[in-house]
Amino acid sequence: MVHTEYLWFTTKQRQEFVRITDHVRAIVSRSGIRDGMALVSAMHITSGVYVNDWEDGLIHDFQVWLEKLAPAGQPYRHHQTGEDNADAHLKRTLMGHQVLVPITNGDLDLGPWEQIFYAEFDGQRRKRVIIKVIGDK
Amino acid sequence: MVHTEYLWFTTKQRQEFVRITDHVRAIVSRSGIRDGMALVSAMHITSGVYVNDWEDGLIHDFQVWLEKLAPAGQPYRHHQTGEDNADAHLKRTLMGHQVLVPITNGDLDLGPWEQIFYAEFDGQRRKRVIIKVIGDK
Amino acid sequence: MVHTEYLWFTTKQRQEFVRITDHVRAIVSRSGIRDGMALVSAMHITSGVYVNDWEDGLIHDFQVWLEKLAPAGQPYRHHQTGEDNADAHLKRTLMGHQVLVPITNGDLDLGPWEQIFYAEFDGQRRKRVIIKVIGDK
Numbered sequence: 001m002v003h004t005e006y007l008w009f010t011t012k013q014r015q016e017f018v019r020i021t022d023h024v025r026a027i028v029s030r031s032g033i034r035d036g037m038a039l040v041s042a043m044h045i046t047s048g049v050y051v052n053d054w055e056d057g058l059i060h061d062f063q064v065w066l067e068k069l070a071p072a073g074q075p076y077r078h079h080q081t082g083e084d085n086a087d088a089h090l091k092r093t094l095m096g097h098q099v100l101v102p103i104t105n106g107d108l109d110l111g112p113w114e115q116i117f118y119a120e121f122d123g124q125r126r127k128r129v130i131i132k133v134i135g136d137k
Numbered sequence: 138m139v140h141t142e143y144l145w146f147t148t149k150q151r152q153e154f155v156r157i158t159d160h161v162r163a164i165v166s167r168s169g170i171r172d173g174m175a176l177v178s179a180m181h182i183t184s185g186v187y188v189n190d191w192e193d194g195l196i197h198d199f200q201v202w203l204e205k206l207a208p209a210g211q212p213y214r215h216h217q218t219g220e221d222n223a224d225a226h227l228k229r230t231l232m233g234h235q236v237l238v239p240i241t242n243g244d245l246d247l248g249p250w251e252q253i254f255y256a257e258f259d260g261q262r263r264k265r266v267i268i269k270v271i272g273d274k
Numbered sequence: 275m276v277h278t279e280y281l282w283f284t285t286k287q288r289q290e291f292v293r294i295t296d297h298v299r300a301i302v303s304r305s306g307i308r309d310g311m312a313l314v315s316a317m318h319i320t321s322g323v324y325v326n327d328w329e330d331g332l333i334h335d336f337q338v339w340l341e342k343l344a345p346a347g348q349p350y351r352h353h354q355t356g357e358d359n360a361d362a363h364l365k366r367t368l369m370g371h372q373v374l375v376p377i378t379n380g381d382l383d384l385g386p387w388e389q390i391f392y393a394e395f396d397g398q399r400r401k402r403v404i405i406k407v408i409g410d411k
């Protein structure tokens with residue numbers, strides 16, 4: 001059994017991390033699937049999806065760290081096409097662009113501190129995430 | 138058809154990589170699933186799961202490399218909460234926190250050198266990995 | 275329902291990124307699965323699979339960036355075994371070694387710029403990728 005929904009985001013900031021655990025949980029509930037997994041996957045190549053802590057300090061640390069490992073404002077060759085977002089492609093690669101969330105007894109089977117985040121690196125426009133739930137009713 | 142088990146780890150070292158290929162293979166065998174995939178996913182946000190070589194030198198190289206890209210002992214903002222493990226969150230992000238292992242003819246369908254590892258970055262306490270097998274009998 | 279195929283690659287260069295979106299689409303079509311997901315996973319531990327832009331400048335940027343974060347020619351301990359490819363293991367870890375592609379209405383459900391790539395970091399010999407499609411007809 002397979003159930004599909006999409007989430008749309010238009011972030012206010014160019015770079016912004018949005019907690020989406022509750023959205024994914026609601027979709028799993030609507031699917032009626034009791035045992036299986038939910039794929040949560042960014043459909044744009046300058047955003048990601050990851051699982052980690054819901055703590056503002058750590059989210060700040062992630063963003064500082066990504067800027068160090070994959071800085072904006074470098075002479076990327078991609079920018080010769082008129083784009084200015086090569087760093088966003090690299091940052092989303094470091095964070096990952098999809099997660100597979102286990103489902104047990106009709107709910108997300110997450111550890112004590114696991115939260116699902118949408119990581120936007122080139123926002124301020126409409127972008128989409130697909131959620132595909134697969135498993136048994 | 139879906140089958141779920143959990144593995145528990147209490148590592149002796151704070152950082153330790155543990156080969157779990159045989160544990161995953163045994164769970165797949167118990168599931169009775171002959172064709173499908175097994176999700177192997179850390180349930181804590183300071184540990185990961187990855188596939189790579191079972192060679193001590195390379196494991197050492199991974200650990201030296203992670204320390205360079207995501208060093209401990211920095212003034213991370215996360216530490217203002219009383220935590221001291223921000224680097225563990227970053228390191229597990231680089232290694233990945235889950236893999237999906239293909240299953241064919243009732244066994245893991247791995248390449249010649251693929252081994253599954255649990256990567257602990259803040260251990261010495263009980264932590265858990267979920268294995269969820271999905272597919273056909 | 276599960277369908278499995280393998281893709282073989284022998285790249286001309288040691289490091290080479292190969293677009294495989296159309297190969298994956300053809301396999302999904304042959305599977306007859308209309309709703310589900312396709313696992314695309316490297317079976318060797320010095321190559322990866324990732325989703326990103328089909329733009330030569332960006333592919334160049336990725337390769338320069340990987341060389342900076344995971345350089346070749348360092349005194350890696352792995353090389354004491356006679357190997358010389360420790361950097362390939364690190365680079366494939368940064369790019370990821372597998373993706374799960376959603377399938378809707380019998381086709382890949384990709385965003386406007388998503389393309390699937392095979393990333394070879396130690397090529398010039400035969401290496402394999404597994405594609406496993408799971409879902410409903």
